[in-house]
Amino acid sequence: MNNTFKLRILQDDPIIHNVKTALGLPLFRGMPNIEDKPCLENCNKCIDVCPTNAIQLNPIKINLGLCVFCPQCEETCPENIIHFTNNFHTATDTREKLIVTKNIKSISPNTASKKIQKYFGKSLKLRQISAGGCNGCELELNALSNVNFDLGRYGIEFVASPRHADGIVISGPITKNMANAISIAYEAVPNPKVIILVGACAISGGIFKDSDQISRKFINENKIDIFIPGCPPHPITFMNALLDWLNKK
Numbered sequence: 001m002n003n004t005f006k007l008r009i010l011q012d013d014p015i016i017h018n019v020k021t022a023l024g025l026p027l028f029r030g031m032p033n034i035e036d037k038p039c040l041e042n043c044n045k046c047i048d049v050c051p052t053n054a055i056q057l058n059p060i061k062i063n064l065g066l067c068v069f070c071p072q073c074e075e076t077c078p079e080n081i082i083h084f085t086n087n088f089h090t091a092t093d094t095r096e097k098l099i100v101t102k103n104i105k106s107i108s109p110n111t112a113s114k115k116i117q118k119y120f121g122k123s124l125k126l127r128q129i130s131a132g133g134c135n136g137c138e139l140e141l142n143a144l145s146n147v148n149f150d151l152g153r154y155g156i157e158f159v160a161s162p163r164h165a166d167g168i169v170i171s172g173p174i175t176k177n178m179a180n181a182i183s184i185a186y187e188a189v190p191n192p193k194v195i196i197l198v199g200a201c202a203i204s205g206g207i208f209k210d211s212d213q214i215s216r217k218f219i220n221e222n223k224i225d226i227f228i229p230g231c232p233p234h235p236i237t238f239m240n241a242l243l244d245w246l247n248k249k
Contacts, residue, residue, distance in 0.1 A: 014147050019239045024086025028234065029069045031087035034060050034102040039079060046073040046082060051207055052200065055082075064090055064107075065098040065203040068231035091228040091241030098203070098227060109226055109245045119192055120166055121246050124156045126196070127165035127189065129182055132214070133172030136232040137199040141169065149235045156242055162186070167194030167225070171232075173201040173208040179215035186222070194225040198238065203227050 016022050024030055039057065046055050050073055054066035060081060062073075073082050092098060093109035100107075111117070130138050141158070144151040151157065159165050162185040174182065186195070197219070200206035208214055228241050242248075 015150060016148055016236070019149070019236050020243065022088065022236050024088055024234075024236075026086065028086045029071065029084035030234070030237070031085050031090050031106055032062050032064075032067070032100055033083055033085050033105065034062070034100065035079075035081045035083075036102045037079060037081060039081065043078065045076045045078065049073060049076045052204070052209065059101060062100045063098055063204075064100060064229040065095060065227060066200060066206070066209075067229065068200050068206060069229075070231075088234055088236045089240055090230065090233070090237055091226060091244075093226055093245065095203075095224075095227065098229060109241055111247045112225075112245050116192065116194075117247055120194070121248065122155050124167070124242070124246065125159045125165045126156070126167055126169050127160075127162045127185060128158055128169045128171070129178075129185055131170055131172035131178040131182055131202070132175030132208075133199065133201055137171035137201070137230075140232045140235050141171065141198065141238065143235050144238060149239060151235075151239060154239075154243065154248055162188040163190070165189050165193075167196060169196045169198055170202045171198045173205045173211070173214045174216060174218065176213055176215045179218060182218050186218070195222055196226045196228065196241075197224055198228045198230075198233055200229060200231045203229060206231065 052066040052068055054063045074084060087106055089106045089108050091109060092107045097107050128141055168186055197203045205214055226241050226245055228238055
């Protein structure tokens with residue numbers, strides 16, 4: 001019993017009480033910051049090292065839907081124009097807002113409609129679908145139920161069946177073998193329902209976007225409600241995205 005109390009004192013309070021103001025770890029790579037200064041003439045080093053072609057020049061733009069948040073562009077840029085901050089707020093509700101420029105320091109989804117807030121504001125049940133991912137995003141989503149993040153305290157939980165869900169959370173690039181399964185699961189969710197994409201693979205295909213073994217038909221044919229970029233996204237990024245979208249304090 002004494003050892004239990006000692007361990008509890010040593011661990012301190014493990015719960016993140018306010019995810020909106022939580023501070024990122026020093027080594028965490030979140031929202032990229034682009035300095036307001038010119039590139040060297042004819043310098044394409046950041047483009048050459050980017051594994052997903054997420055960077056454009058003149059002016060510099062980073063597509064967070066493609067970005068895997070590796071440090072290669074940051075390490076390669078001779079002018080130190082690009083660097084990643086520890087800002088967790090990187091999710092949004094449109095693809096257009098995933099494009100980061102020098103003037104954008106943080107992004108978040110717009111508040112959902114009054115109808116959506118009425119339906120899901122107090123209780124949102126989600127069915128997670130792993131559509132060919134590496135299990136990185138799935139591990140972070142699984143962490144949402146632990147004592148540190150405790151997503152359930154906001155009335156947001158993952159369920160086992162799409163028939164019990166209000167929407168689906170997709171991770172992975174969507175392989176051909178999973179394309180039909182996603183459609184079947186989505187059809188089983190009662191209306192109104194939402195679609196949330198988690199990670200670069202789900203949003204754009206990520207490093208697998210040019211593979212002939214993925215099928216993006218479902219993404220192209222359905223309205224996506226929330227895009228949560230990352231490789232993988234941090235649990236707090238996921239939480240902030242849903243809390244902002246549902247206008248929950």
